Structure formats: structure tokens, C-alpha cells
Amino acid sequence: MITKRIIACLDVHAGRVVKGVQFVDIVDAGDPAALAARHAREGADEIVLLDITATHEGRQTLLDTVRRTARELFVPFCVGGGIRSAVDAAQVFEAGADKVSINSAALADPMLIDAIGRSFGAQAVVVAIDARRDPEATDPVRDAQVFVQGGRKLAGRRVVEWAREAESRGAGEILLTSMDSDGMRTGFDCELTAAVSEAVSIPVIASGGAGTVDHFVDVFGRGKADAALAASIFHFGVSSARSLKQELARAGVSVRLPC
Amino acid sequence: MRVTVIDYKAGNLTSVLKALRHLGADVEVTESDCALVENAERIVLPGVGHFAATARLDQTGLTQSIRAAISRGVPFLGICVGMQWLYAGSSEAPQQPGLGHFKESCARFPEGHEKVPHVGWNSLEAGAKSRLLAGVSPGEFVYFTHSYKAPVSADTAATTHYIEPFASAVERDNVFGVQFHPEKSGETGLKILRNFLEARP
Numbered sequence: 001m002i003t004k005r006i007i008a009c010l011d012v013h014a015g016r017v018v019k020g021v022q023f024v025d026i027v028d029a030g031d032p033a034a035l036a037a038r039h040a041r042e043g044a045d046e047i048v049l050l051d052i053t054a055t056h057e058g059r060q061t062l063l064d065t066v067r068r069t070a071r072e073l074f075v076p077f078c079v080g081g082g083i084r085s086a087v088d089a090a091q092v093f094e095a096g097a098d099k100v101s102i103n104s105a106a107l108a109d110p111m112l113i114d115a116i117g118r119s120f121g122a123q124a125v126v127v128a129i130d131a132r133r134d135p136e137a138t139d140p141v142r143d144a145q146v147f148v149q150g151g152r153k154l155a156g157r158r159v160v161e162w163a164r165e166a167e168s169r170g171a172g173e174i175l176l177t178s179m180d181s182d183g184m185r186t187g188f189d190c191e192l193t194a195a196v197s198e199a200v201s202i203p204v205i206a207s208g209g210a211g212t213v214d215h216f217v218d219v220f221g222r223g224k225a226d227a228a229l230a231a232s233i234f235h236f237g238v239s240s241a242r243s244l245k246q247e248l249a250r251a252g253v254s255v256r257l258p259c
Numbered sequence: 260m261r262v263t264v265i266d267y268k269a270g271n272l273t274s275v276l277k278a279l280r281h282l283g284a285d286v287e288v289t290e291s292d293c294a295l296v297e298n299a300e301r302i303v304l305p306g307v308g309h310f311a312a313t314a315r316l317d318q319t320g321l322t323q324s325i326r327a328a329i330s331r332g333v334p335f336l337g338i339c340v341g342m343q344w345l346y347a348g349s350s351e352a353p354q355q356p357g358l359g360h361f362k363e364s365c366a367r368f369p370e371g372h373e374k375v376p377h378v379g380w381n382s383l384e385a386g387a388k389s390r391l392l393a394g395v396s397p398g399e400f401v402y403f404t405h406s407y408k409a410p411v412s413a414d415t416a417a418t419t420h421y422i423e424p425f426a427s428a429v430e431r432d433n434v435f436g437v438q439f440h441p442e443k444s445g446e447t448g449l450k451i452l453r454n455f456l457e458a459r460p
Contacts, residue, residue: 001381001382001420002377002379002380002381002421003379003380003381003400004379005379005380040445045379045380070273070274070277071277072281074278074281074442074443074444074445074446074448074449075402075443075444075445076402076443093271093273094273095273096273096274096277098271098274098443120270120271120307120308121269121270121271121307121308121309122376123270123307123376123378123404123405124270124271124307172376172378172404173378201374201375201376202374202376202378203374203376203378203379226374226378226379227379256380256400259400259445
């Protein structure tokens with residue numbers, strides 16, 4: 001039976017993990033390679049590394065980080081942040097990523113999705129969408145506003161139509177972040193996630209708002225998510241992806257266990 | 260252990276090479292060296308992407324080299340599209356023949372309310388006599404990402420259920436194929452790759 005994925009996310013700035021999971025007993029809590037390896041060991045189904053440096057000089061640091069992180073990682077590994085062209089993507093793949101996540105660059109030039117998909121396959125292209133419900137729209141959820149530049153600027157697109165376009169251009173997955181829920185720890189936006197998941201045939205990864213194990217149960221059920229991003233699972237009262245998954249299994253969610 | 264990995268420009272080889280090297284294999288990569296492939300000790304044909312990309316194997320002459328190597332007993336492992344290529348063909352690219360080592364053909368998952376592609380970790384039900392899957396317990400998980408799949412047949416080494424049962428691994432003598440990505444399937448995947456590297460011709 002296909003299982004729901006728990007994806008560990010590391011936010012990286014200038015080669016160091018700047019937020020996300022906090023370990024108490026790891027020697028270097030800021031080293032992406034050490035943290036990614038630990039997540040994989042402790043049951044994460046996939047690792048996402050998001051580079052928030054977003055400077056030109058940061059590119060080489062990112063590639064070094066990806067190379068070091070990928071070296072001993074044998075679960076799917078996705079890298080996002082600052083990928084603006086097919087050449088950028090190719091370098092990240094070359095460094096050892098299995099997938100790239102693109103967001104603002106895909107909105108600025110949707111053909112980028114086609115281009116990366118043609119060269120590396122649809123499974124390698126994750127389109128990340130940051131969306132906020134639009135109370136003025138006829139359907140505030142399906143017509144949630146899409147934002148770029150880390151949520152600072154309106155993209156002028158609506159979440160469901162943009163997700164569909166991304167799919168039709170050859171995206172392999174959608175990483176959907178609810179800006180209303182992000183950081184609130186009041187639960188994922190299940191309506192938003194379900195609206196996107198039902199509109200496309202590719203997997204949808206839910207992100208933003210998790211505060212308890214029950215929130216994951218909810219987004220896999222009501223939210224119809226195929227995977228969920230756990231940016232800081234240590235804040236949820238569990239000690240690892242494995243224990244999160246054990247609790248999910250007890251609640252009837254199909255997960256990869258033992259892992 | 261020397262392993263020849265064939266690069267036919269279908270996706271990214273980095274992860275496969277990394278996993279093989281991690282296991283101590285001496286890896287060489289070729290796009291078109293027929294002599295190298297004919298004289299290989301072991302061959303891996305990776306591949307994610309479109310079945311049509313395998314046309315390159317015909318154009319470079321590698322199809323014949325692989326056929327020759329297989330017939331003299333060289334262990335061969337096809338991964339994902341590399342496994343599908345071992346069959347007669349795929350409805351993904353009906354004009355492009357596969358190797359035809361296995362007589363069945365690959366087809367897309369039927370449309371329904373389940374999503375296609377099949378992406379994520381799913382479980383294996385391995386046959387007891389598989390060499391490739393030796394030591395893999397029933398229900399162990401591996402990572403998949405694909406929309407086309409091979410049917411269950413007499414050569415099926417493992418089945419997986421998604422919408423319907425399909426062949427997640429195939430095996431006959433020295434020829435092995437896996438629909439999943441062993442290089443991305445944690446310890447279970449590494450165990451399977453190690454079995455391949457240790458398989459006697």
C-alpha cells in the first residue's frame with residue numbers, strides 16, 4: 001500500500017541550517033549534511049533543503065552544501081531556493097539532488113517547468129506554491145492568491161489554476177504552503193490542500209501550520225495530502241520522524257514503518 | 260566489482276552512481292561504447308523519464324551490445340524505465356520496441372480516482388526464490404515514481420499494489436529489473452543493489 005510521506009525540511013542560509021528542527025544532542029546543529037543524515041536515519045521519507053540565501057554569491061556555497069548533504073543520503077532529496085534557470089537546476093542535480101523545487105522563477109517564466117522536466121523528467125520538478133485565501137474571491141479557497149518572493153508580492157495567479165498549469169507543463173509534484181497557517185501551529189489549511197489535491201493528478205505536499213500529530217492526521221485525511229512537510233517536528237512533542245509516524249500509524253494513517 | 264552504467268540521457272545518473280560507489284563498486288559510465296558494454300562484468304541501465312529515450316540505445320548500437328553481454332551471462336540490472344525496456348515495449352512510446360527479453364508489454368496505470376503517477380514509498384511482496392531480493396522481508400518499503408508499469412507474469416520477482424498489482428521487480432537468470440529506485444530506498448535499496456553486485460554470472 002502506498003504510504004503518506006513525512007518530509008523533513010531544512011532551511012539553509014549560507015551553508016548553515018537556520019531554522020527547523022533543533023537537536024539537543026547533535027554536535028553541530030547547524031550542519032545540513034549532519035541533520036539530513038540524522039533525519040534519514042530517524043525515519044524521514046524524504047529530505048528537502050531550502051536555500052534562503054538567494055544571493056548570487058551564495059550559489060557556490062549551496063552547491064557545496066548539496067554535494068556534502070547528498071553524499072551519504074539514500075532517500076529522495078529535493079533542493080529549492082534560488083533556482084532561476086535550467087542551468088541552475090542542472091548544477092543542483094549534478095551536485096546530487098533528485099528533485100528541484102521552483103517557485104518565483106516558475107511564476108516569472110512558466111516555461112522553466114517544461115524545460116527542467118524535458119531534461120530531467122517530471123519526477124524531478126517540484127513546483128512550490130505559497131498561497132493565501134482571498135476573502136474577496138467568489139471561492140476564497142480555490143481562488144487563493146499566489147505570492148512570490150517569499151510571500152512578499154502578489155503573483156497575480158490563483159492557486160488552483162496555477163497548480164493545474166504547473167501540472168500540464170510537466171511538474172511532478174506540488175509543494176503547497178498555506179501562508180495563512182504558516183507559523184501558527186493551528187493546523188494545516190486542509191480545505192486549501194484538498195482543493196489543490198483534487199484539482200491535479202500529481203502528489204501534493206502540504207506545508208504550513210502543523211502544531212500537533214493530529215494536524216498531520218487531518219491533512220492526510222480531510223486535506224487529501226500525499227505528503228507533509230515537517231519543518232520543526234521537535235516542537236510537536238515527538239522526538240523524530242519515526243515517532244511521528246508511529247503515532248500516525250496508531251491513528252490509522254498508512255506510513256512507512258518500520259523505517 | 261566493476262560495473263558499467265549506461266547513460267542514455269534519460270534523467271540524472273548521480274544518485275545511482277553514488278549508491279554503487281558507496282557499496283564499493285568500481286563504476287564506469289558510457290553513452291555509446293559498444294565494446295565496453297559487450298565486455299562488461301556487470302551492467303546497470305538506469306533511467307527515469309520517457310520510454311522514448313531508449314531509442315538512443317538502438318541508435319548507438321548498445322541494444323545489440325547489451326543483448327550479447329546478457330547472452331554470455333553478464334548480470335544486468337534495469338532500473339525504472341531501464342526495467343521497462345527489458346519488455347517488448349510500452350504504451351508510452353508504442354513505436355519504440357524494448358529489448359523483448361520478457362515478452363509482456365508495459366502500460367499506464369488505469370485512470371480512476373487514484374493519482375497517476377505513483378509516487379512514494381510502497382511495499383514489496385518478494386518471491387522466495389529471487390536472488391536480487393534475498394534478505395528482503397515481505398512488506399519492506401521502497402521508493403517509486405512512475406506512471407507506466409509491467410504486468411505480473413511468471414518472471415515477476417516482486418509485486419506491489421497500487422490501483423492493481425504490478426511487477427515491481429523482474430528476474431530471470433542473470434537479468435534483473437526493478438521498477439522502484441533502489442538508490443533512493445534507504446537500507447532496503449542498498450541491500451538490493453548489494454545483492455546485484457554480488458550475483459554470480
